[in-house]
Amino acid sequence: MALIVQKYGGTSVRDIDRIRNVALRIAKTRDRGDDVVVVLSAMSGVTDRLLQTAGEITDRPEKRELDVLLATGEQTTVALMAITLSSMGYKARSLLGYQAEILTDGMSTKARIRDIGSGRIRSLLDEGHIVVVAGFQGADSEGNITTLGRGGSDTSAVAIAAAVKADECEIYTDVDGIYTADPNICSKAKKLDRISYDEMLEMASLGAKVLQIRSVEFARKYNVVIHVRSSFNDEKGTIVVHEDSNMEKMIVSGVTHSKDVARITLLKVPDQPGIATGILSPIADAGIQVDIIIQNTRAGNMTDFTFTVPRTDYAAAMEIENKVAKEIGASEVRGDDMVAKISVVGVGMRSHSGVAAKMFAALATENINIRMISTSEIRISCVIEEKYTELAVRTLHTAFGLDDENKTV
Amino acid sequence: MALIVQKYGGTSVRDIDRIRNVALRIAKTRDRGDDVVVVLSAMSGVTDRLLQTAGEITDRPEKRELDVLLATGEQTTVALMAITLSSMGYKARSLLGYQAEILTDGMSTKARIRDIGSGRIRSLLDEGHIVVVAGFQGADSEGNITTLGRGGSDTSAVAIAAAVKADECEIYTDVDGIYTADPNICSKAKKLDRISYDEMLEMASLGAKVLQIRSVEFARKYNVVIHVRSSFNDEKGTIVVHEDSNMEKMIVSGVTHSKDVARITLLKVPDQPGIATGILSPIADAGIQVDIIIQNTRAGNMTDFTFTVPRTDYAAAMEIENKVAKEIGASEVRGDDMVAKISVVGVGMRSHSGVAAKMFAALATENINIRMISTSEIRISCVIEEKYTELAVRTLHTAFGLDDENKTV
Known part of the structure; x- marks a missing residue:
């Protein structure tokens, strides 16, 4: 029997039908005998709508009160999910941020988690409940409601997984996992089975928007195994863990790009x-x-x-x-402002020289001019003209042997 | 300097414009130098919409979770009100039920208030804040969110007024106060300046739907002065207090009717x-x-x-x-099921005989047949054929000298 934290984003719970589908998935995990803590975002669009309403009152809504307003989004989804699970015959209990003892600092709208008490969640699990926690929110030491900023539900989930010592933190999203490149640009992109926290951090900050950066930092710090997977199928996704020997076979794990440069x-x-x-x-x-x-x-x-x-x-x-x-x-x-940033990321770079040279050579072959270069221990980034973005991604993907040979262009 | 609790119902806060109007009214009270605690309902229609959503999932939503869902309604209005007041330059702070220390029993969807701590509200007032409390909600001793049942915000307001020892609890609504009869039926109905808790209880339970019965019981028990008034004008409304010598001049304070019989x-x-x-x-x-x-x-x-x-x-x-x-x-x-109940209510009955006889005689004059009679110390009710309802109300209103002679029919 394992203890699993499952986090579902806004698109996965955007209406009653989707909530029912997610409930079935949760029930399946429960039926397998596992303990389940569910972390939910607001239904997609709700947070934006609330922000818009506040914006009709004033350009600068008081941040403490904005958090009180925004917190209703997740409160709604956890209540509806607990109602759904109960109606299916499961013991389920919703917890808001403060009820789940998610203690944050007092920085309204972008609070940081300071501590999570696991007592309440633990005892509900012991009583046989599925525990449904509102993501994105917590409370400061004075009991004021706080929110964690955009994408904060990922961090809620990982932090809760750390607090309850979960075996795995599953992050359900609308993609199958982490890819070697954006599949919309690079048709031969492969789903990665495993990726290290460090690589994920470089990928996330470079434009692979699957996981909030802070959640990965949290996971690395507290050794939380993250499993990024799709809420629309049962395929295994990508496991994010500490670097291990399997990974070192590959020098480069992925090619990322960003046009927001x-x-x-x-x-x-x-x-x-x-x-x-x-x-x-x-x-x-x-x-x-x-x-x-x-x-x-x-x-x-x-x-x-x-x-x-x-x-x-x-x-x-x-x-x-x-x-x-x-x-x-x-x-x-x-x-x-017509530039883009292309990066290759991989923990294997640490022990392999010549990665940079190979990258520059590959770009040169396609006559792509490099305007800026920046490197970290496991990443090399080049700023190039925006119009070459897609070509550069595909070129580097092939050059570093990442192409899925089972796929045709 | 007085301490005033002001409660605004759903129609008074049903959109951003109305919220702004209410904020101006609150600000005016604050500018006068008074301390203000505001209690708000959900925007009109919101609670019904949430119930409907839960109803789409199951006929019998889990009550604990339904309360979590419903509580988002008031949470939204208090946040928006605090944002509005802050944007106008006032110090304002929202409090949810549990933050305002409203302790209830554990009866989800129809909880009763057990205790209210005044500490948090007091210290916010001392710091110069306008305190905006979510009505209708509290928390049980285990920290679960509870709601107080329909009209519960009235009870929240009165209970808070009792806890903070407010000078007055103003209940803002869409009518000008308590009338001697329904003005829609009886054009000569007068607004009462004062009415006793006992009379108000008889009136409320007989179909004058201005105040939740429980809030009046609470007010009577803790000597809270209620002021029922309109949120659309500045007129004085009706004061609900303990019976006093002024009231005894009138034998009958009002004529009420109910067709839900x-x-x-x-x-x-x-x-x-x-x-x-x-x-x-x-x-x-x-x-x-x-x-x-x-x-x-x-x-x-x-x-x-x-x-x-x-x-x-x-x-x-x-x-x-x-x-x-x-x-x-x-x-x-x-x-x-084609009957109605007509009642005359008044603390003056205690010391005046002949009220029943006068009532029966007045109805007889109009050939209205009495099917059942029931009396309390300060009330006489008759069940009559439904079709005579309006005629009976007007007849009794005139017979007991309640007509406003300044009004023409």
Whole structure:
């Protein structure tokens, strides 16, 4: 008998029919003899609708109260699920965030989980209940309702799995698992059976939007085995675990891409201490996240400084840097929002040299010009012209031997 | 500086515009220097919609979970109200039932309030907040969400007013106050300035649906001054308090009527001990509420037994009594669901004789036949043919000197 945490996202519970389907899946797990804790998101569209209603009142709704409002979304789904399971003859009990003892800090709308008490869930399981927990929400030490930010239900599920020491945390979604590349672009993409937390983190932050990054960090920290799988079929999905010997056979696990990128370069910046801070602090102050940063030395005590921001923040960032350039005496600001970022990710890179060279060579074969390069221990990213995105993904997928030979193009 | 509890019903908060109007009214009270605790219902229609959704899953939704679902209704309104008040520059804080320390018994969907802690509300008031409490909901001693049954927000408001020792509990509704009769029937009906708890209880149970009966019982027990008034204007409404000397000038305070009545008579019942139980127990077992009960002695150790039930339960009750009649040897069961109940209510009756005689005489003048009579200390009720309802109300209203002489018919 195992203890399984199952998390279902908004599309899996978007109406009564879908809720019934999910209930059948939960029941099947229960019938197998396993203990089940279910974590649910709000029905798809509900959170957006609530935000819109609050937005009709004011542009800046009070965050504490916004959380009270948003928390009704998950409250509705857990009640409906518990009603459904009960009507099927199962003992089921819903728990809201505070009832499940999910303690967070007090940062409304983007709270972080500090602790989870497992007592209440444990005793309900011992009584034979299926426990249905509202994802995305918790309570701070003063009992105020808090929410965990977009995608927070993944983190709820993993954190609960850690607290109750679950054998597995199944994350049900609308895809079959984690792929070696986006199947919409690369028809030969394969589903991965296993992937390491580190790789998943690099993949998630690079645009594979299956799992919230924080949930993977949590899982890595507390050794929670995540199983990403589809709520529409019974296929095994992808297991996310600590790196193991099986994985090392592959140098590269996947190719990811993101078009949510824009590049900004300040030319001929006087090269003196503190110049990077002078350029990037105003960007941070505006709440804009910087991704890749590159600084090249030029002749004559001058430097060129380049960084990337999300494309939606491009205009604001350009405006800021045009001011900064005058202040610090840079000669010119250049920007480009028609770029994309392509990355290869794999723990195998640690022990294999030549991955970068192979990547650059493959792109060169297709005449794809590399505009920026950035690397981590298990990732190499290149910024290229946006129009080459799909070609680059397919080229690298083939070059690193990831193609599923059973699939035809 | 006073401490005021204000309760607004579903129609007063049914959309963003109405919520804004209510917020302005709350703000006006706050600007006057008063401390304000606001109690809100769900937006009108929301509770019915949630019940309908649960009904799509099963005919008998698990009650604990139904309460979790229903509680989202009030949670939504308090969040939106706190957001609105905050956006207007006021310090406002929403509290859900459990956060407001509303402790109930464990009877899901019809819980009773056991205790209210005033600590949290008090300290928020001391910090200068307008406190916005979700009506209709509380939590049992195990932390499960409970709801108080239809109209429960009135009870929430009165109970909170008792706990925080408020100077007044204002119940905002869509009528101007309590009238001497239904103004839709009796154009000369007057708004009462004051009414006693006892009278209000008789009126409420007789069909004046302004206040939930339980809230009036609560107010009487804890000396909470209720002020029933309209949320659409600034007129004073009706104050509900303990009986005082002012009231005794009037013998009758109001005339009420109810068409939700049906009459059932068992003829020639063998008159022996336990016969009333034999007749009424099966009715109680079927969850049907009996109102008036009359037993007349006949010659020959026989009795006729008559009682009334809500009209919606008439068919079920007749079916039951047809069986009962055979078992106990009654000769016949007669029923009539085309009847109505007319009552005059007033604490002045206690000290004035002749009220009944005057009532019967007034009805006789209009040739209205009385089918049943029932009295309490401060009420006389007659069951009459339904078609005479409106005529009877107007006739009694005039006979007891309640007509507003400033109004023309």
